[in-house]
Amino acid sequence: MTIDLNDPLTLIAIVGGAFALVLVILLIMVVKRAGQSTQMAQIVASQMGGVTQRVQMLSDGQQQLFGGLTSVTEAQAQSQANMLKLMEQRLQNVTEMMNRNLTTSAKTTAASLGELQQRLKTIDKAQENITKLSGDVLSLQDILSNKQTRGAFGEIQLHDIVSKALPSDSYSLQHTLSNGKRADCLIHLPNPPGPIVIDSKFPLEAYEALRRAKSDYELNDAARLMRTAVRTHIKAISEKYIIEGETADGALMFLPSEAVYAELHANFSELVREGFNARVWIVSPTTCMATLNTMRAILKDARMREQAGAIRKELALLYTDVDRLGTRVENLDRHFGMAAKDIAEIKISADKAGRRAQRLDNFDFEELAPDADPAVVPLSVPKS
DSSP states (O other): OOOOTTOHHHHHHHHHHHHHHHHHHHHHHHHHTTTTOHHHHHHHHHHHHHHHHHHHHHHHHHHHHHHHHHHHHHHHHHHHHHHHHHHHHHHHHHHHHHHHHHHHHHHHHHHHHHHHHHHHHHHHHHHHHHHHHHHHHHHHHHHHHSHHHHHHHHHHHHHHHHHHHSOGGGEEEEEEOTTSOEEEEEEOOOTTTOOEEEEOOOOOHHHHHHHHOOSHHHHHHHHHHHHHHHHHHHHHHHHHHOOTTTSOSOEEEEOSOHHHHHHHHHHOHHHHHHHHHTTEEEEOHHHHHHHHHHHHHHHHHHHHHHHHHHHHHHHHHHHHHHHHHHHHHHHHHHHHHHHHHHHHHHHHHHHHHHHHHHHHHTOOOOOOOTTSOTTOOOOOOOOO
């Protein structure tokens, strides 16, 4: 049997036993000394009686304490059982709730992962497009870095815009003017204003330098180059493509980039004003399309005016044809009247012929006389 030293009842029992053992030892020592003194024996006996009484009281208290500890132990055990049951119930509820939450979270996570996968696919596709676009941008940069290829690129873009906005017979590409200069595009507008030239060769070196500038010095130097290049180009267009009596009193400078157009209007507005003064209008792909649509309306109005005389001539001819048609209808009506009269007369003759045929059918033939000459057969006179 194992002794539990943590149990209060066991400790009390051990203490009580030890106390009783000490009392017995004292009693034995007292008995050994009994021969030495009777008075001492009486005192010891009196003390032993008191000790015995106290031991009895201690035993009674020990019993009461044991009973109280038993009750406390039983109550504690019951409380622990109730606590364990409550804990188990709560643990079960928490477990069920966690299972439900985990199931819901798993479904939500699966749906989120599905959406994330779709978005990743979209991002991958967009990345491929961006990679392709980056290659196209690099190719465009290579094109724009060369003057000849840049000029061809501007001409192709201008041709695409013009061909979409105007009829094919209203413009000419690479048209040679009387001064020997070749225009990228000549719009055949009526007078006024007259044919107008569109030039697509814009110097982009200064703009590229302005875009790559990192310090204030580089920025100022690139801006100075930009102003010089644009002024030179405006002057060249004004001198080569504005010819009095042959072209309109203005020309268009086509910029193949909206960024350059925005940069000029945002930071170089004085160059735009100088272009206005030189009658050189700066246009981008968007504004060029709007300008060409306006020119298309002008061409349509001019062609309608040109056709107005032809329309009046055709109307006069149409009136003559209608008048001739009326005369011929009258003649036809007259012929129809004569034919109706002839038909009526034919009907009268037919009626007369019918009546005569009826009378012939009613003639009576007389019998031949016996002495009459058989060769001569007289006809009887019809009865009236």
